[in-house]
Amino acid sequence: MVTSDYERQDGNEELWYQVFAKGHPLLAGKQRRFSLLPGNPRCKLCMAPLGGMGGWLMRLRHISRSERNPTYCNTCDGFLEAFPGGAEVPISMMMIDIRDSVGLSARNSPREFARLVGGMREDVMEILRKTDGFVLEFQGDSVFAVWPPGFVGETHASKAVTAAEEAVQRFARLNSDASNADASKVAVGMGVHTGQVFVGTVCAAAGRLNGISAFGLDVNLVARLASAASAGEALVTHSTYSSAGRDASASELRVLELKGIEGEVSAVVLGGGTAEATHQSP
């Protein structure tokens, strides 16, 4: 599961509610300004470029990659340490993972497998940059991204669905490319859902690493949706698809029973639909 290695921290609820649900004027201003500067990777919170030309400009302002917590800048890392905690917020999420990664690793050398997983992450990152998504977690061969309303505004569901639509198209294109050897074709499955989630800081057992993670039944739901999706598919909960302003009447609907989730979940199916798509059991 997404957050098993970390312990959730409580506190500073009002501050974190403002950050994730409403938007903190200081942080939102930084995110807007910093995303205009070139350079990757970026701080996961304020979007400050940590590499390239933008990273160089940032270092002139004493903002650089945190040594303790390298996916954040030193300023944001200091903020996480000073204000541990989180809040419950409605948030849109996408989980994307590689189908049959065991088979993929068997068909390729370890080095080639690492390159393919890295390539999949790069493709996903590019889509997230275009749709304002934030990566909350990279884990093995999956990516968990979020669109908090405090970062991206009220259209968070629409942005998450757009990201899934783009990912479906991109991976379909890559896999139909004849120059791409069969052995190195990467099939992904995705889940998209908006739900009430506790988002906040976490620490590892030693109390050293402060990152941001998400907790709650809806986080599990999106992970289950991703595993229920066939190769090349994105499953978007019906409610999320509607709040994204999309019309589901012309789409394929699938009713799912997901492990650990009470009742049936109705999801819109994006992409896939090929006879040879293999269904993976979770």
Ligand SMILES: [Zn+2]
């Ligand atoms: Zn930062």
